[in-house]
Amino acid sequence: MANATKPYSVAIDLGSGALKSFNKKVEVKLRDLRGFFYDRGAVDAAVYGLKNPTVYEYFENSQPSARGQMNFGVTTLNPGKVGSEYYMTRGHYHAKKRAAEIYVGLGGKGIVVMQTKEGRFFHSPISRGRIVYIPPLWAHRTVNTGEEKLSFFYAYASDAGHDYGTIRRKGFAKLVVEKGGRPKIIDNPKYSP
Amino acid sequence: MANATKPYSVAIDLGSGALKSFNKKVEVKLRDLRGFFYDRGAVDAAVYGLKNPTVYEYFENSQPSARGQMNFGVTTLNPGKVGSEYYMTRGHYHAKKRAAEIYVGLGGKGIVVMQTKEGRFFHSPISRGRIVYIPPLWAHRTVNTGEEKLSFFYAYASDAGHDYGTIRRKGFAKLVVEKGGRPKIIDNPKYSP
Numbered sequence: 406m407a408n409a410t411k412p413y414s415v416a417i418d419l420g421s422g423a424l425k426s427f428n429k430k431v432e433v434k435l436r437d438l439r440g441f442f443y444d445r446g447a448v449d450a451a452v453y454g455l456k457n458p459t460v461y462e463y464f465e466n467s468q469p470s471a472r473g474q475m476n477f478g479v480t481t482l483n484p485g486k487v488g489s490e491y492y493m494t495r496g497h498y499h500a501k502k503r504a505a506e507i508y509v510g511l512g513g514k515g516i517v518v519m520q521t522k523e524g525r526f527f528h529s530p531i532s533r534g535r536i537v538y539i540p541p542l543w544a545h546r547t548v549n550t551g552e553e554k555l556s557f558f559y560a561y562a563s564d565a566g567h568d569y570g571t572i573r574r575k576g577f578a579k580l581v582v583e584k585g586g587r588p589k590i591i592d593n594p595k596y597s598p
Numbered sequence: 599m600a601n602a603t604k605p606y607s608v609a610i611d612l613g614s615g616a617l618k619s620f621n622k623k624v625e626v627k628l629r630d631l632r633g634f635f636y637d638r639g640a641v642d643a644a645v646y647g648l649k650n651p652t653v654y655e656y657f658e659n660s661q662p663s664a665r666g667q668m669n670f671g672v673t674t675l676n677p678g679k680v681g682s683e684y685y686m687t688r689g690h691y692h693a694k695k696r697a698a699e700i701y702v703g704l705g706g707k708g709i710v711v712m713q714t715k716e717g718r719f720f721h722s723p724i725s726r727g728r729i730v731y732i733p734p735l736w737a738h739r740t741v742n743t744g745e746e747k748l749s750f751f752y753a754y755a756s757d758a759g760h761d762y763g764t765i766r767r768k769g770f771a772k773l774v775v776e777k778g779g780r781p782k783i784i785d786n787p788k789y790s791p
Contacts, residue, residue, distance in 0.1 A: 412712050414722040414730045417702065419612055466731065473696030473734035473755070503666030507753050509610065509702070519605050529607040537607045538659065541666035560700050560753045562666070 415466060417479070422511030422556035424479040429465040433495070434458065435487070440573045441495050443580055443595060444488035451487055459483060460492050467563065474563035482515065482547055482555040489582040491515075496546025496577055498522075500566025503541040506559060510535040513555030516588065519543045520578050522571075524598055528579070528590060531557060544572060548581040550588040608659060610672070615704030615749035617672040622658040626688070627651065628680070633766045634688050636773055636788060640681035652676060653685050660756065667756035675708065675740055675748040682775040684708075689739025689770055691715075693759025696734040699752060703728040706748030709781065712736045713771050715764075717791055721772070721783060724750060737765060741774040743781040 416425035434457045439448045451458070465478030485492040496518070499506075508517065510531045517537050519527045521544070529537045531547065539545045549555040576596045581588055609618035627650045632641045644651070658671030678685040689711070692699075701710065703724045710730050712720045714737070722730045724740065732738045742748040769789045774781055 410733055411718075412710075412720045412722060412730065412732050412736055414724070414728050417727050417729055419704070419727050466729075468698070468731075468733070473698055475698040475700055475731075475753075477700050477729065477731070505661070505666055505668040507668055507670050509751065511612070517605075525604075527605045529605060531607070534610050534612050535607050536610055536659075536670065537605065538661075538668075538670070539605050540603055540661070543605055558702065560668075562755070 417558070419511065422479055422481070424464045427464040427466050427478060429467045429478070430462065432462045433460050435460055438495060441493070442487045443490055443593065447488035458485065460485070461494055470564045470566075472564060475560055476563045477558065477560040479511070479556055479558055480547065482513070482549045484549050484552050484554065486583060489584065491548045491550050491581050491583065491588065493548040493581065494546050495569050496544055496572045498544040498568040498571055499541070499561070500568045501564055504562045504565030505541050506539040506545065506561040508537040508539070509558040510537070511556045511558060513549060513553045514551030515547055515549045515555045516581055516590070517545055517547050518577060518579055518581060518590070519545045524578070526578050531555070544577070546572070546577055550581065610751070612704070615672055615674070617657045620657040620659050620671060622660045622671070623655065625655045626653055628653050631688060634686070635680045635683055636786065637681035637683065644680055651678065653678065654687055663757045665757060668753055669756045670751065670753040672704070672749055672751050673740065675706070675742045677742050677745050677747065679776060682777070684741045684743050684774050684776065684781065686741040686774065687739050688762050689737055689765045691737040691761040691764055692734070692754070693761045694757055697755045697758030698734050699732040699738065699754040701730040701732070702751040703730070704749045704751060706742060706746045707744030708740055708742045708748045709774055709783070710738055710740050711770060711772055711774060711783070712738045717771070719771050724748070737770070739765070739770055743774065
């Protein structure tokens, strides 16, 4: 399957969102996200109390990082919160900047927050049957604001690369927090543009 | 929506496969495919008899043809035959050769036939819940071998381009025909590599 000089096919359960076959699986636990959530103390408390729960996983069919190839997979993001901040992915810019990404929501409910280095911000709902287009140059992070697992199909250029470091250092311009039982998008006090 | 310097989202019905919003719609009728089916006489008779039926349509969210951008959409391919050959798309190489494409089957039943200019051939089933990865350099054509509409989601680089001319001139190496009530993949006697 990794030999992408040859076509191949894999099965996906479009009901549950489960990808039946993949050559890469990544599990991201709460401790891995310590530098990404606003309230590090709450991360530490949660990691201690809940034995470092899984926040999200992705299941990918990766091709060699070569011009014209594409990777695709499914991300599943658990429901949960750290302090008032909803569980989310790290978020990243593409390392090779000019690379778009497409999400197709398969289950659950959340928000994709997106920003550029020039200070633009955008957010989009994601849920079953919603396709989100993330243009080149836009960092993207997915937030689970629901009570069920959020899952979505994704596709992007296999040589796009992932720049997680910029988000780790500077943060995202906005946070998605629960306020009065509902998600609210607020400015990130720690953000350094 | 065509302004892909900004993110956006659109809805898709994952049950029926209907894309709810798009900026490009193309309808391909039987007469448009005259140069692609093996039996041109059967095309002419069918066009005359059936008033030039629609063979397939695609509904796309196109971005500007620029590096890093991606297009996505849904193709719906009607059931039918011309002589013994099943309804199909024209099929194409990407004009900028190194560009992959990903299909996600949403409904119906068919076969994706793929070939390279160096004489390699591959075919994959496509149906609801089957993802087909088409690497760079592989021409691809979709054939509806079922009795219902075949529909699939697709995504590819927006600057990939479409080379239909090579297929029009040389044909595909193989044909998908009905034989004894079942699809069969046979050599195309008219193929000129």
